[in-house]
Amino acid sequence: MVALARSRRAFPQNAEISAFEADVLAGLSATPKRLPPKYFYDAVGSRLFERITLLPEYYPTRCEMQILREHGADIAHRVAEGAALVEFGSGSSKKARILLRALPSLTAYVPVDICGEMIEQEARELRPDFPGLNVLPVTADITKPFPLPPSAQAAPVRVGFFPGSTIGNFEPHEAAAFLRNAGRILGSGATLIVGVDLVKPTEVLNAAYNDAAGVTARFNLNLLARINRELGGTFNLDAFEHHAFYNRERHRIEMHLASLKRQKVKVAGETIEFRAGETIHTENSYKYSVESLGALARGASWRPAAVWTDARKYFSIQAFTLMG
């Protein structure tokens, strides 16, 4: 997916390596140090993320699947006859499958992801299960403008689907920019269905990002391992520690990698110095209320239309209609 791409490619191409190198060197030279979360998702990181979704503490994926199963028919009522369903950052299409079963009259399903190989493969697996459905994968960065296939453009209306609370990994201004871009791509009359994690007791949030089995810690530390693998980095993974905590003021989980000692690390020929306790900020995962996401969406020309949640109100699926 996109800027937050879950790329399963084992061998990145040269352009990707140089963007990676430039972003890593810029982030590690900044104060405070940071690394973009989109780089979590190499082949190893994507596998670790799949494991995170199965952890007992990590409730979002289970809650969202449950909402889709319980309210799929109701959600499908928001999708007009003959619509084209456009999934932003589709990854494995696992969640879309539940919706597709409830939507027999779609013109097309358009999974969009930056990892072309992955969505082409998913499309091949989807077609035999949905024989009448036109599956039209598009390789694109969902944070930028991109054209839809002609048959999706010709459909009477387009419906966007953005599950997984990936919107929470954007900074709020980036989330607003994403929503505006989605509105331009989907066009007039569009509906957007977004899966978003909700604010909840701090203990539940902290546990979800500090699992007992240490998978999230490995996912976070894999960023340093990836720098070692691809940029000739010399990070000693035992000299850094996973830190994740809920920042109540900013309504977000923050993930950091903390240096356990004063140390120097080489990356792409540059020397990076760390103080003991200094951290690299690797991810924010914003938690919204129905109202706060509604306000953000309104500011980006989307009118709140419906909300579905699980019984504990841990997670939500929210529908919006494009204004004007």
Ligand code: AVI
């Ligand atoms: C992909 N994204 C919605 C996950 C999240 O919860 O923010 C990424 C993640 N980071 C640590 N655990 C899961």
